[in-house]
Amino acid sequence: MSLTLTPALRDALETWLAQEKALRGGTDNTLKAYRADVLRFLSFLAGHLGGAPGPADLRRLGKRDMRAWMAHERGRDLGARSLARALSAVKGFYRWLARREGFDPTAVLSVRAPRFRPGLPRPLDETAARAVLDIAGTQHETPWVAARDTAVVTLLYGCGLRVSEALSLTGRDHPLPDTLRIRGKGGKERLVPVLPAARAAVAAYARICPYPPAPEGPLFRGVRGGALNPRLVSRLMERTRLQLGLPASATPHALRHSFATHLLRAGGDLRAIQELLGHASLSTTQGYTAVDTTRLREVYEQAHPQGRARE
Structure with a gap:
């Protein structure tokens, strides 16, 4: 990417990425994606604002600027899922920069990501x-x-x-x-x-x-x-x-999807499967398991205190 960053913003971006790796354990691929998403955002701002942006320019960003960027990304056929990921990266950098520079990031952080229907996994039988x-x-x-x-x-x-x-x-x-x-x-x-x-x-x-x-x-x-x-x-x-x-x-x-699905179909506990897969959210585990809603309801009722009380 040919964008020329101001020294202050280049230092800020690299420092943020280093902290993401140190504190959150971000993988090289994840950090590479973060860098690309934020650089593409800053490249848009360079044209939108008429020059390479610096930290002071980011202080003044509002919802209108963010909507213009999102419309620009949509215009180059970026899908809703990819745009949501890019917005997440931009917000992460912006939130960190706001804490470091001492300004209010609410206008940018309040911008909503586009809705998309997550692709359902297709495990093997x-x-x-x-x-x-x-x-x-x-x-x-x-x-x-x-x-x-x-x-x-x-x-x-x-x-x-x-x-x-x-x-x-x-x-x-x-x-x-x-x-x-x-x-x-x-x-x-x-x-x-x-x-x-x-x-x-x-x-x-x-x-x-x-x-x-x-x-x-x-x-x-x-x-x-x-x-x-x-x-x-x-x-x-x-x-x-x-x-x-x-x-x-x-x-x-x-094969990983299949592991989770077959365990649940065999009567495995959804929480235990969540731990085995290393998911932070139970909803992610549910998305991994291609089981019908009747089976999920059975698992829920067995685990829920009110469900157990009826037994």
């Missing part, structure tokens, strides 16, 4: 999920790579891990314990029970992997010995779903 575990290890002719692929997808489905979480495991995690301590989004830690099938799949891979697990090295390796690239996991799922005739929604992340 249980038969398809088992088929993925069976077929994933047949996509590569090298035995240790095939065993690695089986181990990764088994962890995604059997433990509900994100791809980034599975690939962040190191040699220190081998052999897998009964319970894994996972550091998820925002640096939040959670404890995840490890199924015997997942432990066995990882052990089978580690036994024949030509790169012995080092305590600080990646547990899952690429063919040249480096850390396994998450894009290769996506390609693995793409080949697997084509072979099985599954829809394009059968992605690595769909």
Whole structure:
């Protein structure tokens, strides 16, 4: 982005991003997205205000300026979800700057994000999920790579891990314990029970992997010995779903959705599943679980004090 920031605003942006990483545990990808969103906003202001904005210009922003920016973003075909994310980043920076500079941010913070209908996850049914575990290890002719692929997808489905979480495991995690301590989004830690099938799949891979697990090295390796690239996991799922005739929604992340959905259908407690997934909000967990409203109501009534009182 070709925007030239004033030294004061450049320092402010970098300081805010550094604090987001230190205090909130923001990932590199999240911080990169924040920076891009705020820079795009400041780039708009440069044209809107007739020059590179500084902290003093941001003090004077009002709802009309924010609406002009949002209309501009809509004009370049930015979707409602992406615009809501950008507005969240801008508000986060603006809130922090207001505290540092001592001005009232109410006019900007009161601007509402556009409404959008969140996309519903599309988990696999249980038969398809088992088929993925069976077929994933047949996509590569090298035995240790095939065993690695089986181990990764088994962890995604059997433990509900994100791809980034599975690939962040190191040699220190081998052999897998009964319970894994996972550091998820925002640096939040959670404890995840490890199924015997997942432990066995990882052990089978580690036994024949030509790169012995080092305590600080990646547990899952690429063919040249480096850390396994998450894009290769996506390609693995793409080949697997084509072979099985599954829809394009059968992605690595769909295995995590499937983990949550199948647990709830089997009678799992929604709060417990929330903890296993590492969700801050129960509503997020509900969105992850593709179960009908009757089942959700049953879970709610079993957990709610008034529901239990009727039993």
